[in-house]
Amino acid sequence: MGRAPCCSKVGLRTGPWNAKEDTLLINYIRAHGEGHWRDLPKRAGLLRCGKSCRLRWMNYLRPEIKRGNISSDEEDLIIRLHSLIGNRWSLIAKRLPGRTDNEIKNYWNSHLSKRVETSKVTQTKAARAVKKKHQPTNGKKHKRNYKDNKDNTTSNEEITTTKIYLPKAVRVSPYSLGFHHTNPYAWWPDLLKEEADNNSEVGGTCSNGDQLEHSLDNSGSDFSFLDFEPIEGNMLDEIIGEYQQLLNFDENVQLESSEDSLSV
C-alpha cells in the first residue's frame, strides 16, 4: 500500500497485516504496553518497522476503537468540526470516542467532502438568488463586506469575514481527553478475548517461539485504558451544542488558519 518503503526497511514486511502479525502485536502490547515503537518489532518478533506497528495499533488494533458505521450524530459532528477547524483530523477524532483520525479522514474524503461541497453550491445559488433580489437598483455593490474564498473552487462565493483563528496543532493523549470504551475486547480475535475475559496469562509461547514475560491483569496498571469508565451523558450532544453556539454567532463564519487565538 502507499508509496514504496524507504531505504532503511530492506527485509521488513510491508503491506496488509495478517492475523498472525496482529496477534503478535496485540500480545506484546498487552504484556509490555505501548511505546518504544522502534524496538517493539524486534522484541515482538515482527518483521515490521516501528512506525508501521504503531499505525496498526493506533488505527486498528486498539481495543477502544469502535468499528462499524459512523452514525448520523457522528457525521454531523464531523461536518461541524471540519467547518470549524479544517483538516485537523486528530483533533476531530478526539471528539469522537473510538474513532481514529485515519478513519475520519477517509470518511470525510469518501463520503462527506462531496456532499458538503454539493451543499455549499446549493446554498450559494440560493444565497445569490436572495442577494440579487436585494441588490440595490443603482448597480453599486452591496455594502456588506464580501471576500473571495481562498479556495479557487469557490472563488465566486462571497462570505462575510468573521474569522475564527485555528489553534495550533497540539498533541494530546487520547487518555487525557476522556477516551472511553465499554467493551475493550469486543472485536478482538476470539483467542485474545478469551484470555482477556479470563484475566489469564497472556504469556505462553508466541507463534514465533518467544516467551511473553508479563501477565495481563485487568485490575493492574499495565494498561491505563482498562481503567476507563463509560462516559456520562450524551457527549455528542454536548459537543454539538458547544460548537453550535460558535457557529450561530454569525450566519457566515470564515475560518482562517493562524495563531492560537479565537476571535470573532
Added chain:
DNA sequence: AAGCCTGTCAACCGCAAAGTG
C-alpha cells in the same frame, strides 16, 4: 463474460513537534 471505472480504506510517507540527554 470481460474490461473499465469509481469508491473505499488500510497503510505508507515526509515532516514537524515533543521529549530527552
Added chain:
DNA sequence: ACACTTTGCGGTTGACAGGCT
C-alpha cells in the same frame, strides 16, 4: 542551547470490491 530520538499528524497511494458499460 543544542542535537538527537521518538512520536504524532496529515497527505497520498494503491489494492480491492462492486458497479457500470
